[in-house]
Amino acid sequence: MTANDTRNKRDTLVVIGNGMVGHHFVEQFIEQGGLDRYDVHVFGEEPMRAYDRVHLSEYFGGRDAESLAMCEADFYERDGVNLHLGAQVVEIDRAQQEVVTAQGRQPYDQLVLATGSYPFVPPIPGAEGNSRLVYRTLEDLDAIRAASAGARRGVVVGGGLLGLEAANALKSLGLEAHVVEFAPRLMPVQLDAEGGAALKAQIEALGVSVHVSRATQAIVAGEEYAYRMNFQDDEFLETDIVVFSAGIRPQDALGRQAELEIAERGGVVVDNHCRTSDSNIFAIGECASWNGSIFGLVAPGYTMARCVAAQLAGKPCEAFTGADMSTKLKLLGVDVGSIGDAHGATPGSVSYRFIDEANAGYRRLVISPDGKQVIGAVLVGDNSYYDTLLQYAQNGIKLPQDPSSLIMPVSDGAPVLGADALPDTATICSCHNVSKGAVCCAVDEGCTDLAELKGQTKAATGCGGCAALLKQVFEHELTARGVEVDKSLCEHFPYTRQELYGIIRVEGIETFDELLKTHGRGHIGCDICKPVVGSILASCWNKPITDPALVPLQDTNDTFMANMQKNGTYSVVPRVPGGEITPEKLIVLGEVAKKYDLYTKITGGQRIDLFGAELHQLPDIWSELIEAVRTGHAYGKSVRT
Amino acid sequence: MSQANAVRMSSAQLAPQPGPWQVLCSRDDLVANSGVVAWFDGAQVALFYLPETEQGEQVFAIENRDPKSGANVIGRGIVGRIKDEYVIAAPLYKQHFSLEDGRCLEDSEQYLRVWSARLNGDLVEIAA
Amino acid sequence: MKSCVGSTWCRYGVQDSVGMSLVLENRYKGLRSPHKLKFAVSGCTRECAEAQSKDVGVIATDKGWNLYVCGNGGMRPRHAELFATDLDDKTLIRYIDRFLMFYIRTADKLQRTSVWRESLEGGLEYLKEVIIDDSLGLAEELEAQMQHVVDTYECEWANALQDPEKLKRFRTFVNDERGDPDIHFVKERGQRRPARASELHLIPVTEEAL
Incomplete structure (x- = not known):
């Protein structure tokens, strides 16, 4: 009875959307103890639970859907979260506080929208079927794969981050890949003209053709290939498939239907706590518009998710006050980084540029008008400068005497930003929002092992991009506390x-x-x-x-070439290569097991384990086995299973 | 080969005069820098033979039963030296016992019995 | 080494996974490393051999083999990562040679490949550069070192059985023929197993209850 009573008092939280941000929200919500207060229902439109869209192109490199999943299959079930997949929410009934799906209605007390975005396809006459593919979901990728059967050439419309990823996907499918960009350069949002040119050169060297300043006006039947894309000035390009990746639009249809406040350029308007115009409804990720902006990256979406998870769980939370759009990524194997005011748009700002024509490398550093701070940077070809530059930019660290040294090729003695120069508020891991202060805290509490630190703080367990910086900060903090980082193996050898x-x-x-x-x-x-x-x-x-x-x-097992069990007897595991064994050999094993009364079990590695041999029996047992089978090395740190 | 002079091993210092010495096995039965086990009047004795210590060659005799697992396996552990003391690491759970006084380095409650042992020519002798 | 039955018998199999697992097991048997190494070979993407939970996992494709590395089951499960695709037999073995020797060279003691991989600065990309692009110029050396191990393989038990001196240690007591009187078994489901402490009082002290 009492259990029922408490249950009746619990509120219901409904989450619409099971993408990366929606999933991160649930994860954070569970971690913050939110399940003590709420029953949770998650609705996902796609048939697959949340997967890693950032690495979507690896789907064509041999990774399957399961390995892209953000969590184990039983993650939701284990914690009692009700996950409804393939269940599209078609309506929010604010009056009744219910969401409506084809399957029925689900009441809510609090509602979180994490519906993400959809790809924008410009209205081009003739774009349909295989000339109107998009790149966003696993289903989209299956469609691209199907369309690529028998195709020779593929074109991606859009030279932004996702467009280049899509080009990479076409390339992995064995197609001749082309990128068509409307702007005069690739990644126009993140890169300046020189950076875009350097990236273009590098990508073309990898066999992807890039066509900039091209607006597709119509798609018609082709002569050599299935389609012809007509550009301005009578130019054209023929192809078998066309994938559009010309930007995203917030998926705000439910917000519009429910008459929540919608931003001018789309997206459900949210305040600094990600609350919409209905105080019982939150919006996070790409479907939310904060201060007129949509954030098309994962990190800001995660920040919003954390903010809402903490609020609902009744924990203190920081307000969402915008996000840094700095990014570092590898596109088709080429390093690209963009920090802050990459275009030098701030009036009076001063730039340093390093151009390496031989390798199509490019770096730009943008300095504030007073010459004191890094306010932006562009990197093409080498992201090893990124971490340091980002720390300078985010923390307003004073510049070295010669700021250009920050982007010059590193030679011995070049200034490296020491871990000590970072303020406690400096973000070390942006995936999990771990500050230098949090790392110091863990060290203060006695953490002296990097793996343990990662476990405690979660730092460097997301994209892993901050691993080197984390290690540097960690070792610096240990040294500062007089903890010698002793790497000796033991008292006999001062070596690792x-x-x-x-x-x-x-x-x-x-x-x-x-x-x-x-x-x-x-x-x-x-x-x-x-x-x-x-x-x-x-x-x-x-x-x-x-x-x-x-x-x-x-170790004792190697000494006696058998595996010691808890009572001091041994088990014997002969080698059965590949798990293939002839009946004759199987009979030998059976005869020996019978003779010595050995407990017999099949192992997980497709071998046969014979237990209960005493030390003095081992030579006798092996002299009877050796004609048929050889040692399996199950006792060693060596190849088994 | 200068083992004519018998060397006393165990530091069970309370017994001023160990003995009488009884023959346990032969030198040939020992394995250098490792252990074997002998039957001694109902007890199981692990024998560790170190041919080159600061005091010349030494034999240590210690109870074979591992108190943590209850199995008779101490003789199959690895011999080592930790902080100037010869020790044996138990093979199942890796706890260390001093070969000199039988004390467990990780758990002061645990003790193994030690015996005085010596090499006498080709014989290994033990004093109860 | 775990394998599925492969194209020889299975209607889905696209390569001979048993054949490949024999080649791999016979090549790397006996190799000592910082920690144990588990392998598996699957004959198609249905992955019956569960190769993606192994240190080295090989999955057949239409064109050859996909190589996965640094997976782990056990206490801290980790999916293996796709390392290279559509390899022919020779390249597959070359990459595994290099991978294993590089691991042996750079891992910490008792560090499984999964933990090693997570601590590797530069991550999977770096590993690919070293193994596939030979960015450190080590490839030839690593292969030669592996070849030495392969060429000098010897079954340790076959070796020991030929040498009475080596077998001398395999005695419960050096001065007595008896077995360890404290080892007791009881029968369960037709086989014997160690007796539990609570069962010991049922057993006559002087003889095994068999």
Whole structure:
């Protein structure tokens, strides 16, 4: 009864949209303890649960839909979240506080819109079927794949970020790929003229043709290919398929139907807490318009998701006050970075440029009118400058004497922004919004291991782009606290495993004693260094591990070439290559198991494990097996399964 | 080969005069820098033979039963030296025991019995 | 090594996955590494061998093999990442040679490939550059080192059985013929298993209850 009573008091939260932002919202909501207050229903229009759209082009590189998924299949079920897939919400009934799908009605107390965006296709006469494909969902990709069967050439209309991704996808399908861009350069939003030109040169070198300043006026039947795209001035390009990637539009249809306030350029208007004009309805991600802007990147969508998740869970939250649109990405394998005022649009700003014509590399640094701060940057060809420049830009760090050194080719002694120069508010990981302060906090609480730090703060576990910076900050903070980052293997060797491997290889060392005498301390070693060195010696020289000099190094399983079980007996796992075994060999295994009364089980690696052999029985057992089978090395740190 | 002079191993210092010495097995049964197990009047004794210590060659004798697993496996662990003390790492759960006094380095509650042992020519001897 | 039955028997199979898994297992058997290594080969994208949960996973395609690396089941599951596509047999083996030797060279002790990969600065792209584009100029050396291991393979048990000196250690007691009197088994579902502590009082102290 009581359980029922509490249940009745629970509110219902409905989330419309199960894309990356919608999923991130649910994840954050669960983490913040929101499930204590709400029953949650999530409606997704697509048949597949949330997947990684950022890496969509890998779908053609061999990745399947499942591996693109944002979470394990049972993620929602496990936490009791009701996920309705393939369920399009067709109406929001604000009066009744209900959402309506083809399957029925679902009441809500609070509603979150995360409906995302849809691709914009310009109204071009003749664009239809295979000449009017888009690139947004897995379904779109399946359509592109189907259309590419028998096709030789494919054109992408739109030379922005997604358009280039789409070109990459066409290329992976084996098509001759072309990009047609209306603006005079690629990625007109993120890059300036020189940057766009450098990117064009690099991409063309990769075999993708780029046509800029072309407006498609009509699509007609082609002569050599299926279609002909007519541009201005009688120019044309023939192709078998056309994919449009000419920008996105907020998916605000439900907001319009429900008569929520809609921005002039589309999108459901939200305030600094992502609340729409109805205080029970929130909007996050690409369907929301904040201050007249739509944010077409994942990171701002995640920030909005976190903001709303915290509010609903009754936790303190920071207001959403816009987002940095700086981006760093790899397009068709080419590094591209854009920070802040990339175009130098700020009146009075001053730019430094580095142009590498030989490699089509380009870097631009935009400095504030007072000459004191980085306000923008463009990078094409090498993103290793990005992290430092972004920190300068975001934190208003004072410029070095010669600002151009920030984009000049790095030689020894070039100034690198030290971790100590970053203020505590500096964002280290933008995917999970982890500040330098949070890293310091974790270190203060006793974290001395990078993997542990990543687990605690989640930093560098999103796109991973900040891994190097995180490590730098972490090690700096440890050193600052007097914690020596001791990488010694153990008290006998002041080296890491990797360093010992190098020493053994280069100096051709073949025994533990020799290594200890020349590079170690003491004269016997311990249970840390002995197996490590034993393993390295085996990797390098592959001498039998039963050689008298090598025996003392081995863990017990290697010493006795069998797997010790909890009562001190051993299990024996003969090699069954590929899990293929003849009946004759199977009979030998059975006979031996029977004779020695060994417990017999099939392993997950398609082999047969014989348990319960005592130490003194091992030679007898093996002398009976050896004619039929060889050792399976199940006892070693080696290839098994 | 200078093992005519028998070396005393265990530091069970409270017993001033260990002995009488009893023969347990032969030198040939030992494995250098590693362990074997001998049967000693109903007890299982793990023997570790270190041919080159600061005091010359040494044999340590310690109880074979691992208190954590209850299995008789100490003789199959790895010998090592941690902070100037010879130790054995138990093979199942890796806890360390001092070969000199049987103390567990990770858990002061755990002790293994140690015996004095020595090499006497080709014989391994133990004192109860 | 796990494999599915492949094109030899299966109506969906596009390559001989068992054949490939035999080649791979026979090539890398005995190789010692910082931690254990698991392999699997699937004969088509239905992935019956679950190659995407292995350190090295190979999945057949119409044109050859897709190579996945650094997956893990177990305590911290991690999907393997697609490393290279449509490889012919020779290239597949070359990449795996390089990959494994590079891992052995740079991993920390007891670090599985999945954790190693996550700690690798530059991530998957860097790994591809080193292994596929040979950005460090190491490829030839890594292959030669692997070839040495392959050429010197020897079954450790076959080796030990030929040497009475090596078998000397395989005695429960060096001075007595008996087995360990503290090991007790009970029968369950037609086979024996270790007795639990609570079952010990049922067993006569002096003999095994079999």
